[in-house]
Amino acid sequence: MLISQSNDIIFLLGAGASADAGIPTSENMICRIEENLKEKDDWKRYDLLYNHVKSAIHYAAGLRGCFGQDINYNIETLVNTLYELERNEEHPLYPFIASWNFRFVGLAQPDFSEVKCFRRLILNDLKRWMCPDDSAAADYYKGFILLQQKLNFPLLIFSLNYDTCVECLASKAEGKFQVESGFSGYGPQHIWDWRRFSEKDQGPLSQIILYKLHGSINWKRGESTKQLFSVAQMESVDVDNMELVFGRDFKLEAADPYLFYAYEFRRYTLLAKLIVVIGYGFDDTHINKMLSQGLQGDPNRKILIVQPALDDAKTKRIKQKLELGNSGDDRLIQCPKKAKELLEDPNLFEFLRENIPGDTDLPF
Numbered sequence: 001m002l003i004s005q006s007n008d009i010i011f012l013l014g015a016g017a018s019a020d021a022g023i024p025t026s027e028n029m030i031c032r033i034e035e036n037l038k039e040k041d042d043w044k045r046y047d048l049l050y051n052h053v054k055s056a057i058h059y060a061a062g063l064r065g066c067f068g069q070d071i072n073y074n075i076e077t078l079v080n081t082l083y084e085l086e087r088n089e090e091h092p093l094y095p096f097i098a099s100w101n102f103r104f105v106g107l108a109q110p111d112f113s114e115v116k117c118f119r120r121l122i123l124n125d126l127k128r129w130m131c132p133d134d135s136a137a138a139d140y141y142k143g144f145i146l147l148q149q150k151l152n153f154p155l156l157i158f159s160l161n162y163d164t165c166v167e168c169l170a171s172k173a174e175g176k177f178q179v180e181s182g183f184s185g186y187g188p189q190h191i192w193d194w195r196r197f198s199e200k201d202q203g204p205l206s207q208i209i210l211y212k213l214h215g216s217i218n219w220k221r222g223e224s225t226k227q228l229f230s231v232a233q234m235e236s237v238d239v240d241n242m243e244l245v246f247g248r249d250f251k252l253e254a255a256d257p258y259l260f261y262a263y264e265f266r267r268y269t270l271l272a273k274l275i276v277v278i279g280y281g282f283d284d285t286h287i288n289k290m291l292s293q294g295l296q297g298d299p300n301r302k303i304l305i306v307q308p309a310l311d312d313a314k315t316k317r318i319k320q321k322l323e324l325g326n327s328g329d330d331r332l333i334q335c336p337k338k339a340k341e342l343l344e345d346p347n348l349f350e351f352l353r354e355n356i357p358g359d360t361d362l363p364f
Helices: 015-019 025-038 049-064 077-085 102-108 113-129 135-152 258-269 285-297 311-321 341-342 347-353
Strands: 010-015 155-159 207-211 219-221 228-230 275-276 301-305 332-335
Touching: 010 258, 015 135, 015 341, 025 077, 025 113, 049 077, 049 102, 049 113, 077 113, 102 113, 102 135, 135 155, 135 341, 135 347, 155 258, 207 258, 258 285, 275 285, 285 301, 311 332
Parallel strands: 010 155, 010 275, 155 207, 275 301, 301 332
Antiparallel strands: 219 228
8 A cells, every 4th residue: 555645654652662671561660669668668658558549449440340450550540549639638529528538547647748758759760760771672663763764754653651762763863863742952942842743844854753642751841931841861850840641531731732742643543544553551541532533534544553462352352442342353453562573573664554554556
């Protein structure tokens, strides 16, 4: 099939895309937290608090009829719950709650200060997890460079990840290679500008257009201006002011760039012929809804799912998440591989071309 323009194919990256780079998935981060609670002295004081919060999340899921693997419990769920609890009297539901759970108040302290301290401890480690010691472990991302060179137009990549694996491609390419992420450089003098995503305002066309739907580990806002910029060194990003969207059912934020990115994702899912989903677990209802709308908008549009150990049971679950029911087998293309295996495949270009819906007799 002829891939004639940039929006014929778009990419959506989930946590699994960076797993081979040494960056843990959200589920694996939970494992690390639970290990820390048992092994590290500065974590042990929060062990009972963590058990209480985790049990409450599972209890709430059970009331909705969700049990076992159907419970969406990961780092985002945990941090978001802690954030909402930490708000205490500032939460809009506070006046409607007659009393907090007595045992929870004892663990959290009356002002819920222990909740805040625990959340900060988690986020502080999150920064470290996003920056593995061996940056070369993410070299398989260079598969995007080779793919772009063969396609000869910009790749549109939407990422749910906080890491900087895609941005680092600019420094790993041989020759000029630009990843457009909305900033002209680092520091508060280079604020995020939506116009950089418009071809007519870009100047020299970038090789990758990157939309980080849930924020980034290296983003900050000016204290007075609240304008967004990126930094080269993440140590200066305070854990209370991280620009990360954590596990909220409603992902749209009034501040740029989140609303803009959501709009762009919806727009391109309605234009693409093939949506390549790499390492995404389909646990985000907001993203799933837009993917579902994309499939409904064009009966020929397909989603290529890149996920290791992808079997019929997982595919059935994904179809349910995308509201395809028991039908839609022809809409989903299974690729049971890790991201590293896919991106290092020398035949990646041909593989994607073969899966673009349309008339396969057209010349390429």
